[in-house]
Amino acid sequence: MAQQLYVTIGRQFGSGGREIGKKVAQALGIPYYDKELLKVAAEKSGLSHEFLSNYDEKPTNSFLYSLVMGQQNVLSGMRGTTVEQLASQAQRDAVLSVAEKGSCVIVGRCADYILRDQPGLVRVFICADDDSRVARICQRDGLDEKEAREKMRKMDKARAAYYAFHADREWSAADSYDLCINSSRRGIDAAVELILQFCKQ
Secondary structure (H helix, E strand, O other), X not given: XXXXXXXXXXXXXXXXXXXXXXXXXXXXXXXXXXXXXXXXXXXXXXXXXXXXXXXXXXXXXXXXHHHHHOOOOEOOOOOOOEHHHXXXXXHHHHHHHHHHHOOEEEEOOOHHHHOOOOOOEEEEEEEOOHHHHHHHHHHHHOOOHHHHHHHHHHHHHHHHHHHHHHOOOOOOOHHHOOEEEEHHHHOHHHHHHHHHHHHHO
């Protein structure tokens, strides 16, 4: 039986990581998971899609408050379990579930950490220069430059906090990944080709 291939993609907000992930999956002929993981998580856990979306790759105000104050937003009837932990476990189970089915590309959700012991894991991080990220966010989300820069800052901060809480590694640190690519210097298609070449090797 051929070894499975798991390509996980961490990315700065506005770097094109989602587009790159889709193209890599298409080129390899394997499933792509991003927001699709929320549907899998909802089906497996019985939690609502809306609930999981609220905790998707971002710490909420209550989550940050819990970290600062050392308190927990505890669910009634589930002693010692926070809503954040419940959502996190559901997403973790979803990542493991899709990986069990075979080779795939997964964007975000700490998949690189969750699948760290899996053979065939390729951990990629996509970054980009701030100006090109802002331009992409403005075009994609219909924001002006100031709004785009603020959204970029908030999303990166949230992703870093989410990753730091769930993994014992630093988000965006080169030693956490096998391949780090600046998409604004290489371009989207060249980034895809680099990942494909790495996978073949």
